[in-house]
Amino acid sequence: MRRLIRSGRGQRAVRSGLSLTAAALLLSSCGIPSTGVVEAGEAATGIRPAYVLYFVRQDTLRSIRSQVPGTFDIGTAVELLFRGPDALLVRKGLTTELPPLTSTPTVRTDGALVSVELPRGTEPLNRTALAQLTCTIADARLVASAGSGSGSWGGSASGTASSTKVTVTIPGVRQTEGSGGKCPGSATAE
Template sequence: MRGSRVAALLGGLTAALTLAACGVPPSDVIQAGEPASGMFSPSAKPQVPTVIPFYFLHNGDLTPYPRKIGNPQDFVTVVRLLFDGPTTSEAATATSKLPRLADTPDVTIERDHTVSIQLPKGVPPLSRLAMRQLACTVAHVTLPSPALPADANRDGAPAAPPANAPRLRSRTNVHVLGDGWTMTQSDSSCPDTPRP
């Protein structure tokens, strides 16, 4: 027992001498402000939720049902939510001609602003009303802004897309690819809806 106390005292003395020999002076607690909370980029701005009309059928007529979307450029989420059908509150008055999908469709934007949607295997051809639901809804999604040069900001990062980024307007085409079939629909037959 006595040997372990002596060993502990010698260990403490050795540590104190080592610190003193290195020139590290003793100090009190140093206050250094708030604790670290992660990386922050002053040029990054959070996405502002945007209201986008989702087109469903009300008494057989194509009708917009506004919904808030976190990222107004997220075509994949908008298309997936449209295929999921009306929400519980919308279902009181809305129906859909779009089938429910087991998997999320692949969505790409072509240079001519055509939105191509590749459906999972086994989905039958869509009705004309279903195609209009797609075309009218995606016409309200914001187009991704073209990449800006790296010197657009002082810190060398590309500038954020402008708040008034172009949306898909008239002459938007939706091209749907199914299992052995394709269909194309323009938004030219969409009902007039005030845009946000």
């Protein structure tokens, strides 16, 4: 009778093959049952854009990134800004210089030009309040322009915040203008 002599290499190859087969069997039976399509909520649509609202801390503008459900537009950003910082932001020392409003402001866009008409009887805006409003609008215009793709906000996704010109009108009081050119840098999520 002939005796087969296996080399060390051959034995290792057999053991490796058995190990791979065992691993494949274990992984293929991980205990997760296969299912069909499971309907659960609305379809994913990607990352929602964030509003950047400008509030004040120690006489300095602070940009605060905030996720808000729903459709993104400049008018909503302005409304959120006039509501002021929420309780959490107030505890972190953020305030607003914007006066309280009696009704919703009217926001119109024409390319890089944005006009905001505040309700009659609104107190005039000081320099810091105008900067809060202007910077919030400049950031919102860029996000809305980039998100629309069609320029429906009259902006261009290739624009910059500094190109935004904001005119604020309070009927019977005066008209004030500002631009996004002096807005602070990147927003923080607070």
